[in-house]
Amino acid sequence: MASLLCRASAGIIRRSLAVSGARASSSVGPPQDPHKGKIANPDVSMPDTLGHSVGPERYELLSKLSGIEDPFELNVKKRAKGTFDDPTLIPSITDIRRVGCICEEDAISINYMMLHKGEPKRCECGYWFKLVEFTSDI
Ligand SMILES: [Zn+2]
Structure with missing residues (x-):
């Protein structure tokens, strides 16, 4: 029984040494082209x-x-006059858009609101915004 265990363990050790020897010998050769054959x-x-x-x-x-520098309309826009008759126009390709207003010049937070097409909305600071159809010239 003991000789059977010794023979089995010797076989395991021999196989692991043979595998590690093969790995060691393959890393010694010249560098291979990584794209060879691909x-x-x-x-x-x-x-x-x-x-x-x-x-x-x-x-x-x-x-x-093609010349469009802000394809997702994410750049900051300057507010227009901001009255009800002359609101800041926000272009959109959908009927609803989230808009952030930096109400004061030194504000540390942004006041977000949802704009719906056809419904001008007033920010807490008093400026009016209006959602319009997206065109490349706005
Ligand atoms: Zn505001």
């Missing part, structure tokens, strides 16, 4: 940033290429 045509190179981009990132890159 690229069918040697003239083909990696795509650029636009080629790799998908989804919203691709939309943003294509918009900037």
Whole structure:
């Protein structure tokens, strides 16, 4: 029984040494090309940033290429006169949009409100906002 255990354990040790020896010998050789066999045509190179981009990132890159610098309308806009008759126009592609108003110049918080198309809304600071259809010239 003891000899059977010794023989079995010797076999396990021998196999593990053989595997570690094979791993050690493969790391000694010359460095391998990591892309070897993966690229069918040697003239083909990696795509650029636009080629790799998908989804919203691709939309943003294509918009900037076509001249639209703020495709998601996220830049800060200066308030207009802000009266009921001359409200600050907020462009939107939907019927509702969340708007943040920095009511005072040195305010440390933003006052958020929901704007609905066709309903001008007054902020707590007194300025009026109105949701309008998105066009690229606003
Ligand atoms: Zn405000």
